[in-house]
Amino acid sequence: MYLALAILYVGMKLDIIAFGVHPDDVELSCAGALLVEKQLGKKTGIIDLTQGELGTRGDAATRLKEAAAAANILGVELRDNLGMADGFFKNDEAHQRKIIEVLRSYQPEIILCNAPSDRHPDHGRSAKLVEDAAFLSGLSKIKTDKDGLAQTAWRPKYVLHYIQDRFLQPNFVIDITAVFEQKLEAIKAYTSQFHIGGTEGPQTYISTPDFLDSVVYRHKWFGKMIGVKYAEGFISEKMIGFKNFEALIQQNT
16 A cells, blocks of 8 residues: 555646655654645645664555555655665765755645654754755756656745754744644554554654654643644745735734
8 A cells, every 4th residue: 555655646837845854753743734735725745765774663655555545645646765874864965866856846836854863863954954955956058867867957936844842933834723633543543653652662752642742742831832723834945925914914814
């Protein structure tokens, strides 16, 4: 099922792609936004850079199955894994080209990626890798091909960073109240990683009951910022603007 998701929609243009260095990064941090956009008729996808094979609990095969289950819950058009080395991938040409090929294949308008600085060193490194690749993807003199066919240059309009373990001040937040329970269901698909009733394994930072509680509290705090129950926060290096004050008012009605 997991591979079928990756193959079935090859060539389809997507509106939004969320990149996560580990399976479950996207679910924890921006799955609510993907669900909101899905309700608006947008086509969404998830690209995991690694299989999370260095994680203390579970293994690569288990996490692939969990990622497929989460993808079904989120209803994404695409979920794929680039097979980079967990913990040891680099921000170099070879890794950038893998992401460029994805961006040129699906031509998303917006991409979401890891926090620019976080507890896990992979997160910040992944954020810079994806951000750099997004810029380079727009340069026509960089040549790539997919299945023997030349690709055209494509640069997303926005690269947005979601917020993970460390508290980072968001530039804006998105109301995910209506889809929060579905987001939690997607997180809980990773039974090897989190405290789900009956699961066993060594205790880790993210496997305690308190960790999932902190995820809920974080989303409540972001929601409080805009007077809703739950929200997700995002950071943009690019200034985000409105055409007029009416557009700003419509955003909050």
